Amino acid sequence: MTEVVSQQEMRDAFAMFYGMAMSLKDLAPPPEQLSDQERVSRAKAVYLKALDNGFATQLDACVHCGACAQACQYYIGTEDPKYTPIHKLDLMKRVYQRELSPLSWLLKPFVRDVTVEDLHEERHLAFEACTMCGRCNMVCPAGINIADMVAVNRAALAQAGLMPDELRFMVAEQTAEGTIFGADKDLFLFRIGVLEEKLGFKIPIDKEKADVMLVTSGLDIHLFSDATGGAVETLQHMGVDYTLLSDAYEGANFGALGGDDALKKKLTKKLTEAAIRIGAKTVIVPECGHSFPALRWGAAESVGHEVPFDVSTVSEYFGKAVMEGRLKLQAKDHPGIVALHDPCKVGRWGGVFDEPRAILKACGYNVKETESSRELNFCCGGGAGNFLIQEADQLKRVGYRIKMGEIEATGAEKLMVSCGSCRMNFEVGKVKAGDSMPVESLAAVIAAHLPANEGAKQ
Numbered sequence: 395m396t397e398v399v400s401q402q403e404m405r406d407a408f409a410m411f412y413g414m415a416m417s418l419k420d421l422a423p424p425p426e427q428l429s430d431q432e433r434v435s436r437a438k439a440v441y442l443k444a445l446d447n448g449f450a451t452q453l454d455a456c457v458h459c460g461a462c463a464q465a466c467q468y469y470i471g472t473e474d475p476k477y478t479p480i481h482k483l484d485l486m487k488r489v490y491q492r493e494l495s496p497l498s499w500l501l502k503p504f505v506r507d508v509t510v511e512d513l514h515e516e517r518h519l520a521f522e523a524c525t526m527c528g529r530c531n532m533v534c535p536a537g538i539n540i541a542d543m544v545a546v547n548r549a550a551l552a553q554a555g556l557m558p559d560e561l562r563f564m565v566a567e568q569t570a571e572g573t574i575f576g577a578d579k580d581l582f583l584f585r586i587g588v589l590e591e592k593l594g595f596k597i598p599i600d601k602e603k604a605d606v607m608l609v610t611s612g613l614d615i616h617l618f619s620d621a622t623g624g625a626v627e628t629l630q631h632m633g634v635d636y637t638l639l640s641d642a643y644e645g646a647n648f649g650a651l652g653g654d655d656a657l658k659k660k661l662t663k664k665l666t667e668a669a670i671r672i673g674a675k676t677v678i679v680p681e682c683g684h685s686f687p688a689l690r691w692g693a694a695e696s697v698g699h700e701v702p703f704d705v706s707t708v709s710e711y712f713g714k715a716v717m718e719g720r721l722k723l724q725a726k727d728h729p730g731i732v733a734l735h736d737p738c739k740v741g742r743w744g745g746v747f748d749e750p751r752a753i754l755k756a757c758g759y760n761v762k763e764t765e766s767s768r769e770l771n772f773c774c775g776g777g778a779g780n781f782l783i784q785e786a787d788q789l790k791r792v793g794y795r796i797k798m799g800e801i802e803a804t805g806a807e808k809l810m811v812s813c814g815s816c817r818m819n820f821e822v823g824k825v826k827a828g829d830s831m832p833v834e835s836l837a838a839v840i841a842a843h844l845p846a847n848e849g850a851k852q
């Protein structure tokens with residue numbers, strides 16, 4: 395395997411990228427000028443539509459057992475009751491009680507109407523104090539999908555013009571350009587050229603037909619090209635008929651993270667139509683947690699019909715190939731322990747657990763599970779776009795400390811991750827806390843264990 399990015403290159407890129415991320419707040423376009431009343435009525439319209447679509451029954455189901463509090467990184471790390479997951483839905487519940495409940499005629503005089511101050515408080519809870527990780531969902535005996543309802547909160551706040559500045563910048567950029575962090579087509583093609591030089595083969599771009607469409611992200615283009623390099627090197631090794639597309643390479647979807655449903659659908663549709671155009675049977679999304687659910691569960695809806703392709707994450711695609719014997723990796727002697735982080739959207743939401751473990755086993759690693767793992771794994775602390783929000787900094791560190799504490803307790807000498815946002819949050823957390831745990835991309839790890847190529851194998 396070729397070293398796609400040296401440690402020094404990675405450190406330089408990280409410093410540059412971190413500086414860019416920290417300037418997003420100042421670069422954000424001015425927020426929409428709305429009166430307090432307009433903000434409240436826009437937010438309430440979003441709540442009422444969601445409540446009509448089935449969320450109302452879930453709000454009524456809570457038995458106030460408190461189990462969700464003990465599942466949430468932010469409650470556990472602060473013991474502040476306002477971070478109890480179900481509390482994050484109080485505003486929506488008030489709208490329900492006043493406007494839709496069968497007892498609304500009785501409750502209305504006793505339940506406060508929504509104010510703009512409530513919306514500001516909810517902004518902190520929905521954007522800065524929740525990564526929509528879904529861990530609370532797993533323990534709720536009433537089966538309440540708190541994370542999805544926090545997504546409704548984000549949509550309500552976006553409509554009310556109260557999206558955090560950083561996400562507003564990202565949404566504006568992706569609305570205008572389709573991609574993020576200035577990773578336009580020229581930069582994408584430039585980075586592909588750099589990868590080609592390092593890898594020593596031509597990477598297929600813009601094939602008219604291909605079985606597999608590989609997607610990358612602005613984060614990987616700038617910072618984690620080892621992940622893209624690992625994926626293309628492994629696909630090449632396997633002899634897969636694949637391509638990247640210069641008009642559909644961005645997997646990130648800040649519509650999904652910012653609560654902008656129209657943008658979320660538009661971005662998903664773009665990837666979906668491109669995959670259909672080239673006859674792809676599989677779309678491999680990058681090591682990017684949220685790009686996976688956005689496409690896997692949004693593709694058919696975005697075009698209004700079933701789609702003729704599967705959506706896989708990098709670790710899922712290659713892990714299945716290992717499990718089915720289609721991809722042989724060369725086990726090396728790794729005497730120490732490694733830990734694996736299950737990204738929330740890939741693991742808990744997508745059920746991808748066995749595949750990354752199969753990869754690491756085939757590479758010869760001794761993987762020790764963290765105290766929480768698989769379905770109940772703790773979030774890295776920076777998911778759902780939080781890793782970019784400066785005002786979430788303190789809470790991000792709370793989440794980071796919990797997860798990194800578990801990782802360190804395994805005695806691991808390195809951490810394997812298959813999500814760029816998790817990786818970014820771990821890297822920033824390490825710098826701020828003075829920790830030193832090396833963090834590696836699973837895609838790069840796979841490529842580092844490819845046997846000498848004896849010809850294309852599929």
Ligand code: SF4
Pocket residue numbers: 465466467468478479482523524525526527528529530531540541544
């Ligand atoms: S989704 Fe995660 S971060 Fe949000 S309330 Fe639930 S456990 Fe906490």
Ligand code: SF4
Pocket residue numbers: 455456457458459460461462463480533534535536537538
């Ligand atoms: S775990 Fe479920 S039922 Fe219990 S308090 Fe939380 S939301 Fe309510």
